[in-house]
Amino acid sequence: MSLSDGRRGHADETRAARIADIVRRESGSLLDYFARRTSSREDAADLLGDTLVIVWRRERAVPEDAAEARMWMFGVARRVLSQHRRSSGRRHALSERLGHYLRDSERPPESAEAGDVRAAIAQLNEGDQEIIRLVYWDGFTLAEVAQLLAMNPATVRSRHARARTRLQGLLTPAVGEEVR
Structure with a gap:
């Protein structure tokens, strides 16, 4: 120095x-x-x-x-x-x-089915809700969702499949239940 x-x-x-x-x-x-x-x-x-x-x-x-x-x-x-x-x-x-x-801007009134879907999605955990929304509402692919959420693509695919199965169960009427 x-x-x-x-x-x-x-x-x-x-x-x-x-x-x-x-x-x-x-x-x-x-x-x-x-x-x-x-x-x-x-x-x-x-x-x-x-x-x-x-x-x-x-x-x-x-x-x-x-x-x-x-x-x-x-x-x-x-x-x-x-x-x-x-x-x-x-x-x-x-x-x-x-x-x-x-x-x-006029927003069309929400149908009963749309309300049911929103309610069913709300029953998922937050992470699964976000995956479902990004894929179905915002139009991202699973690979893009993985990138957006900084997650492993395989993890996003499995969580997406699990969330879809859970939503199907929540939205499918039980046997004997009247369909609207």
Whole structure:
């Protein structure tokens, strides 16, 4: 290790200690900043976390002077909040458009048979329900389902066969039972 490497390592440690001190000192103020500007403490905490990640990633850009460093961090926080508001606005607008689309599109009434199928599927375990839905409702092959669920294809095939047998038993009227 050369002398310059030793100085650089010491400088990095000093800078990291300085950033840690600034973060400790300003985190509460930054959290309050976000809490006053967001609808929930959880959002405020998430935004603080996003801000601190940027501070640590850009530690070399943090000014040496404590007051300037504080201003710099609040500038970062302001940009993080602005980005949050823009993305929240886009999410809200998309949600509104989707809501209008779903309200405006007519869905045919569900038949009694469809209700029976849904009820029978609900009696399967969650994993088997998902396999059945992906195959029959979403049109995936068993190999694609295995890939989507990160499962062994043989496992998906056997679980699919077992689920189909169980569904057949649930949907086939018992002997002597009247068929609708």
